[in-house]
Amino acid sequence: MQLQTLLNFVEKHKGFVYEHVALVRDRRSPELRIRIRPAKGSRGRCSACGTPGPTYDTLAERRFQFVPLWGIVVFFLYAMRRISCAPCGRVVVEMVPWAQGKQPITTSFAWFLAAWAKRMSWKEVAGAFRVSWDTVFAAVQMAVAYGLAHRKIDDVTAIGVDEVMWHKRGKFLTVVYALDEGVRRLLWLGQGRKEETLRGFFDWFGDHGKNLRAVASDMWQPFMNVIRERVPWALNILDRFHITANVHKAVDEVRAKEARELAKQGKEVLKHKRWILLKSPENLTEPQAAKLADLVKANLKTVRAYLLKEDLRQLWGHFTVTLGGAFLIRWCRRAKASRLDPMARVARTLEKNFDLILNWFRVGGAISSGAVEGMNNKLKVILRRSYGFRSYEATSAALYHGLGKLPEPPLIHRFG
Numbered sequence: 001m002q003l004q005t006l007l008n009f010v011e012k013h014k015g016f017v018y019e020h021v022a023l024v025r026d027r028r029s030p031e032l033r034i035r036i037r038p039a040k041g042s043r044g045r046c047s048a049c050g051t052p053g054p055t056y057d058t059l060a061e062r063r064f065q066f067v068p069l070w071g072i073v074v075f076f077l078y079a080m081r082r083i084s085c086a087p088c089g090r091v092v093v094e095m096v097p098w099a100q101g102k103q104p105i106t107t108s109f110a111w112f113l114a115a116w117a118k119r120m121s122w123k124e125v126a127g128a129f130r131v132s133w134d135t136v137f138a139a140v141q142m143a144v145a146y147g148l149a150h151r152k153i154d155d156v157t158a159i160g161v162d163e164v165m166w167h168k169r170g171k172f173l174t175v176v177y178a179l180d181e182g183v184r185r186l187l188w189l190g191q192g193r194k195e196e197t198l199r200g201f202f203d204w205f206g207d208h209g210k211n212l213r214a215v216a217s218d219m220w221q222p223f224m225n226v227i228r229e230r231v232p233w234a235l236n237i238l239d240r241f242h243i244t245a246n247v248h249k250a251v252d253e254v255r256a257k258e259a260r261e262l263a264k265q266g267k268e269v270l271k272h273k274r275w276i277l278l279k280s281p282e283n284l285t286e287p288q289a290a291k292l293a294d295l296v297k298a299n300l301k302t303v304r305a306y307l308l309k310e311d312l313r314q315l316w317g318h319f320t321v322t323l324g325g326a327f328l329i330r331w332c333r334r335a336k337a338s339r340l341d342p343m344a345r346v347a348r349t350l351e352k353n354f355d356l357i358l359n360w361f362r363v364g365g366a367i368s369s370g371a372v373e374g375m376n377n378k379l380k381v382i383l384r385r386s387y388g389f390r391s392y393e394a395t396s397a398a399l400y401h402g403l404g405k406l407p408e409p410p411l412i413h414r415f416g
């Protein structure tokens, strides 16, 4: 069997012929060069409007990298025609079906690289398939551009809005996730975390905002303002993840302060106990549980803060607004009476946002408790993997590619 037969099997292009295949061995790594020519009597199509036209002249041969074969790098070689296009009224370069615009790689190879870029870092993909980092970036950009243009967003009824630190301290991204069960994905990304940033999302989301039943967010006031302004019919929920994070921070503040005070007196009872105090007791190992029991016996402020934190977890076990609300009122009263400043401060924040917290019970589990946290964890993995990316364009391409669940074109043959 000839290689041309195989090529026509995986990728046949009307109007073009695989003319000649040559294996070039006099290099550090071998290379397969596949020369393409126009089929006899075929006319080139205008790259601007798609109309066939007579050939004006032929440009120098170009190389388009194709999917490697048995570990050998493969190139298509083709001399593009310039055609006289009647509708455009000028001489235009023809379009070729295997590549887009000025791309140095074929579309099949770009989708192949993009598929690998979901599994490993762009640098690793570049190394494995002997292309530049920029080529992998271009491949991912192509996949993301296609996906964003073809995705459907009319299935979104619940979203989560969050801010994540990006690149260096003080720089933020606003992220919007779709949180509906089974279709959770990254919906939108914006730079900064101001009111106008989130307005940018709702402008883009347009009429689909009418479908929204619930919006989960943290207690970041600019977001809460815009949610009320743009989708007043949707319930704004302060989700469990962000509330828990606040309480953990308060417990840790109490611990750090007390540890310093005890250290001054030469006592080390709180040393290396941080994780024990922040973990859920059911996840502790036996030695950790023993250490926790010792701590609880000592009459420490940290232990009182810890017990308050543990107690608040019961809030999520209630099924109605009334019961949940009553529990929250009691908890806040106790936290304020605890004489632990950080805990009292959390209690005041929770009281201030009482209604938004109870919205959790009003939507009856429309948003599962781990939804935002789960998406955030995945996002942080990708951010870490793409830490060296300097531009927002590269970072956003990586995030949409990894978390957007974007659609792909129906290719005749899948390589990756």
Ligand SMILES: [Zn+2]
Binding pocket: 046, 047, 048, 049, 050, 051, 085, 086, 087, 088, 089, 092
């Ligand atoms: Zn034209």
